[in-house]
Amino acid sequence: MGHPTTENEKYVRLLEILRGYGSAAVAFSGGVDSALLLRAARDALGERCLALTAVMEAVPERDLVDAPALAAALGVRHIEVRPDVLSLPEFVNNPPDRCYHCKKRIFSLLGATAAAEGMAVLAEGSNLDDLGDYRPGLRAIEELHVASPLREAGLTKAEIRAISHELGLPGWNKPSCACLASRFAYGEHIDAERLRAVDEAEQLLRSLGFGQLRVRVHGKLARIELGREELRHMLDPGIAEYVTAQLRRLGFTYVTMDLEGFRSGSMNEMLKE
Numbered sequence: 001m002g003h004p005t006t007e008n009e010k011y012v013r014l015l016e017i018l019r020g021y022g023s024a025a026v027a028f029s030g031g032v033d034s035a036l037l038l039r040a041a042r043d044a045l046g047e048r049c050l051a052l053t054a055v056m057e058a059v060p061e062r063d064l065v066d067a068p069a070l071a072a073a074l075g076v077r078h079i080e081v082r083p084d085v086l087s088l089p090e091f092v093n094n095p096p097d098r099c100y101h102c103k104k105r106i107f108s109l110l111g112a113t114a115a116a117e118g119m120a121v122l123a124e125g126s127n128l129d130d131l132g133d134y135r136p137g138l139r140a141i142e143e144l145h146v147a148s149p150l151r152e153a154g155l156t157k158a159e160i161r162a163i164s165h166e167l168g169l170p171g172w173n174k175p176s177c178a179c180l181a182s183r184f185a186y187g188e189h190i191d192a193e194r195l196r197a198v199d200e201a202e203q204l205l206r207s208l209g210f211g212q213l214r215v216r217v218h219g220k221l222a223r224i225e226l227g228r229e230e231l232r233h234m235l236d237p238g239i240a241e242y243v244t245a246q247l248r249r250l251g252f253t254y255v256t257m258d259l260e261g262f263r264s265g266s267m268n269e270m271l272k273e
Contacts, residue, residue, distance in 0.1 A: 006163055006166045006167055008159075008162075008163050008166070010153050010154055010155050010159060010163070011040065011153075011163050013153045013154070014037075014040045014044075014149055014150065014153040014155065015040055015043055015044040016044075017149045017152055017153060018040055018041050018044035018045060018049075018123070018149055019044045019045065021045070021120055021121040021123070021147070022045075022048065022120045022121075023045060023048035023049065023118065023119050023120045023121070024041055024045060024048070024049050024050075024114075024119055024120065024121045024122070024123050024147070025049070025050040025051075025052050025110070025113070025114035025117065025119040025121070025122050025123070026038045026041050026049065026050070026051050026052065026076075026123050026124075026125070027052055027053075027054070027106075027107070027110050027122065027123065027124040027125065027146070028051040028052060028053050028067055028071060028078070028125075029053065029054075029059065029063055029067065029125070030053070030062075030063040030064070030065075030066035030067030030070060030171075031063060031125070031171075031174065031176065031177060032157075032160060032161060032164060032171060032172065032174055032176065033125035033126070033127055033150060033157070033160055034124070034125035035070055035164065035169055035171060036125075036150070036160050036163060036164050036167075036169065037123060037124075037125045037149065037150055038051055038070075038071065038074060038076060039074055039164075039167060039169060040149075041076070041123070042074050042075065042076050048119075049076060049119075050076065050077050050078075050079065050114065050117055050119055051067070051071040051074075051076045051077065051078040051079070052078075052079050052080075052081060052110050052113055052114060052122075053067045053068070053071075053078065053079070053080050053081070054080075054081055054082070054083055054106045054109070054110065055080045055081070055082050056082065056083060056084075056085055056086075056106075057085075057086060057180075057192045057195045057196070058085065058102070058179045058180045058181045058190075058195055059179065059180070060177050060180060060199050060202070060203075061199055061203070062177075062203070063177065066171065068080075070170065070171070073170070079113060079117070081109050081110060081113055083105045083106045083109045084105075085102050085105050085106070086190075086191065086192060088101055088102070088105060090102075091105075091181070091190065092189060092190050092191060093187075093189065093190075094181070094184055094185075094186055094187060094188050094189065094190050095186065095187070096136070096186050097136045098136075098181060098186075099135065099136045099137035099140075099179075099181075099182075100136035100137055100139055100140050101140075102137065102179070102181065103136075103137035103138075103140035103141060104140040104143070104144070107122070107124070107140060107141060107144050107146050108144060110122055111144055111146065121147050122144075122146050122147065123146065123147040123148070123149050124141060124146050124147070124148055125148075125150055126138065126141070126148050126150065126151055127150045127151060127155050127156060127157050127160055128150075128151055128154060128155060128156045129156050129157045130151070131151070157176070161173060175211050175212040175213070176212070176264065177202075178264070180195045180198050180199055181195070183198045183214060183215060183216050183217050184198075184216075184217045185216070185217065185218045185219075188217060188218070188219070193251075194217065194251075197250040197251050197252070198215050198217060200250055201215040201222060201246075201247050201250055201252075202214070202215050204243070204246050204247075205224070205226075205243070208239065208242075208243070209233070210226055210227075210230055210233070210234075211227055211230065212226070212227045212262050213225060213226050213227070213230075213262060214262060215247075216258075220251075220252055220253035220254060221252065221253070221254040221255075221256060222247050222252040222254070222255050222256070223256050223257075223258050224243075224255070224256065224257045224258065225258045225260075225261060225262040225263065226257070226258075226261055226262055227261060227262050228261040228262075231257065231259070231261060234257055243255065
């Protein structure tokens, strides 16, 4: 991978923050935010940075493929860890604070690995926009003293995409793809089989050309969220019939389309009722 640069003030600030750490491990999911953070860590720290990826059933398969490839392209050493979140009752029973318990397990393991590898700081890739929604996982990050340099530099999602594009990072326009557990209505039981079904359903929709999307789970009902401009495409009889048949094969009895379209964190609307 080439090494384009940028004079973006916030990116320069991000580099300053990272240099101040001396060394850092980056919690690296393979998504847009953590990819920019890892690129910045490499720019700021050289060989004194490390990429750590949590491999688990709740991570979309495409991210697990992208992460090691991108770390290698950036020339950053990459380690995979395996937190067993499915052993946590607070995860599988899916209460509203599920994300807190999940993140506590993941970042405790990442932090221990970072320390064992001699890294002074563990950094994660949440951005300024993440403060605007219900995100109990951020509490676990704060309790464990994990650094959030993108937020500290004042970077929004749109700015992260723009800088990533300028730097030539692959996947700069990759649709955001949160943990698969976020697809389940609170109180819905989560297990490996159901997580795989959601991942396969979303992979199917992407293979049909849909971009930003979610397949939300309410019992045996799959509620599909698409970008507003793509709703009409799903109404094509051939597409609708094919998608319905394939999602039924994955174990869903009912397949519906949300007329409000895609919106991040839509399951949190249940908490406002």
